[in-house]
Every structure is written in C-alpha cells, then in structure tokens.
Amino acid sequence: MKIDKLTNIFFSATGTTKKIIKSISKGLNIKEIREIDLTKSNNRERFNLEFQKNELLIIGIPVYAGRVPDFLISILKKLKGNQPVILVSVYGNIDEGLALEQLKDLLGKRGFKIIGAASFIGEHSYSCKEFRIAHGRPDKQDLNQAKKFGEKILSKFIKNSNIKDIPEIKLDIDKSLFSHLLSIILPIISLPQYGSKKFIKKPYLNTNRCNHCQICVELCPMKAIDKKTLKIDDSKCIRCMSCVKNCPQEARKIEYKIPFLVKKFFELNKSNERKTPNIYL
Incomplete structure (x- = not known):
C-alpha cells in the first residue's frame, strides 16, 4: 500500500x-x-x-x-x-x-x-x-x-x-x-484538569531580565499574557510553562506554592528514574 x-x-x-x-x-x-x-x-x-x-x-x-x-x-x-x-x-x-x-x-x-x-x-x-x-x-x-x-x-x-x-x-x-483510579472516577465525576494551580504558581517574571521581546506573548497557547504589562491571566493559564521554557532571557521562572509537597509527590512517583x-x- x-x-x-x-x-x-x-x-x-x-x-x-x-x-x-x-x-x-x-x-x-x-x-x-x-x-x-x-x-x-x-x-x-x-x-x-x-x-x-x-x-x-x-x-x-x-x-x-x-x-x-x-x-x-x-x-x-x-x-x-x-x-x-x-x-x-x-x-x-x-x-x-x-x-x-x-x-x-x-x-x-x-x-x-x-x-x-x-x-x-x-x-x-x-x-x-x-x-x-x-x-x-x-x-x-x-x-x-x-x-x-x-x-x-x-x-x-x-x-x-x-x-x-x-x-x-x-x-x-x-x-x-493512578491510571486505574482515574479510569474509574472520570465516568462518574468531572475532575478539574488544572488542579496543579493549587500547587504551582503562575510563572514568575523577573523584570530585570525581561527585555519585552514578546516571545512569551506570541507563544502562549491560551493567549493568557497581556502584551503591555506581560501579566498572566490566571483564569486562562493552564500551567503549560511555554513562557518559561521559551524565554531567551530566562526571565520567567517556575515556582511551587508548597515546594516540599510538590517535590515529595514527584519523588513518590519515581520521577528521577x-x-x-x-x-x-
């Protein structure tokens, strides 16, 4: 064929x-x-x-x-x-x-x-x-x-x-x-997909590093970043971290709300393997 x-x-x-x-x-x-x-x-x-x-x-x-x-x-x-x-x-x-x-x-x-x-x-x-x-x-x-x-x-x-x-x-x-539980729960209850917002902050912006190149604005898949202020609309942000990973100046940063808890979650899930x-x- x-x-x-x-x-x-x-x-x-x-x-x-x-x-x-x-x-x-x-x-x-x-x-x-x-x-x-x-x-x-x-x-x-x-x-x-x-x-x-x-x-x-x-x-x-x-x-x-x-x-x-x-x-x-x-x-x-x-x-x-x-x-x-x-x-x-x-x-x-x-x-x-x-x-x-x-x-x-x-x-x-x-x-x-x-x-x-x-x-x-x-x-x-x-x-x-x-x-x-x-x-x-x-x-x-x-x-x-x-x-x-x-x-x-x-x-x-x-x-x-x-x-x-x-x-x-x-x-x-x-x-x-986790997947087994998810397959059982999802048909019954509509779970929020972006519950990570409770543990991950909006990407932090270091204004001293930022040169207003607008790359984060252009690449944000949800159009959540204001062109003028570069502030993130939390209601639109899905925590995909495109703005962090694609910033040439490394002006944006990932911050955990409860660092110990987040790191413990990843450790329990053997994220280092x-x-x-x-x-x-």
Whole structure:
C-alpha cells in the first residue's frame, strides 16, 4: 500500500511533542507532509481538515493530569475519515495515564483506523533548575526510538497492499494505580484538569531580565499574557510553562506554592528514574 501524504496534528507548548512527531515522520519517509500545530490558537479556531485517499495521520498530544488536554477534545471531534492514524502521547516521566485510550476511542468512533500508538517521555513542564524531571528529554535515544517506530509503521504499508489488511492495534497498557483510579472516577465525576494551580504558581517574571521581546506573548497557547504589562491571566493559564521554557532571557521562572509537597509527590512517583517509551503495534 502506498501512502502519498502525511498530516501531523499536534499540540506542543514546550516543543517536546513536536520533536517526537518529527522523528516519527523521518522514519516514515513520506515526502509530502502537512503540519497542523494546535499550539497556535488561530489553528484551533479554524480547524477544519479534509483528507486524501492515501493519506496517513499522526496525532500527538502531551499528557495533562493523565489525560488529553480538555480543550483539544472538541477540536479533535471535528475529524472524520477512514484514513490510517498513528496516536502519540508525551508525558513527563510520571505516568502515561489514559491519553492514548482516550485518543483511540475518539478517533475510532470517527471512522479512522488506528495502526500504531506510542507513549514517549518529554521533560516535565514543571522541571526546573532546582528540581529536574526528565531533563533534556526527548534525548537522542528517545528520538532514535521514535524514528524506528516510524520505520516499523512504514513496513506495515510495504507488506500490505490494502489498509483493510493491516490489523488495528490493541492497547495493552500496564496501568499504574493512578491510571486505574482515574479510569474509574472520570465516568462518574468531572475532575478539574488544572488542579496543579493549587500547587504551582503562575510563572514568575523577573523584570530585570525581561527585555519585552514578546516571545512569551506570541507563544502562549491560551493567549493568557497581556502584551503591555506581560501579566498572566490566571483564569486562562493552564500551567503549560511555554513562557518559561521559551524565554531567551530566562526571565520567567517556575515556582511551587508548597515546594516540599510538590517535590515529595514527584519523588513518590519515581520521577528521577528513567522511564522508557511504550510502543503499540
């Protein structure tokens, strides 16, 4: 089966998910690539796609509190088709959660055929100099694994002449206690996804370092930063830390409200142990 076009749909506030998607794309070796970056609010507002017959999709999202970011659900529900799709989640070395299961259910109901899925690790959004979590990931080893994942998907198309001949994957995820509890509670109770606000402050701005380059304003996916004052609207901020990670002057900083409690949480979840990607083919 020949695939002529690849469409990459992703949200990547700190760039980690985008890096993984690009490496998978290299392994697929498809020349025509369309990129839909949902980190940009204008792309989310005008999201409306049509697909060709021999087109492959990759959908990549970060894991927020064990789930697909809630504001992306309504956008992804606009997708319809019968094309093959690869699902990718990126989490911060704590827990891969339920994101892949959510994506598989959502895309499957809309006619797409899930031919591959993977959960990769990226530097945690709350990683900082004082407390590093998966620092520098995805690293060379992660990106090489992502490329090999793409190559394995490519071999599926080479071996099969028709998409119908490619079996749909099963997600045999070894769930943590957190993920098990989440899967039980979510159908019953609507849990707030940004409860981290109780433990993580709005990114602090060092006015002595800031040169008002406006990069934080431009890259904020939720348009939460005022252009003039550079103040953050807490009601819009999702604590993605795009403004911190992308500031060339390092003028913004991550601050924990209760440092001991936050660090204890990460320690209990073995955040210092290197977790490896999970591949589902």
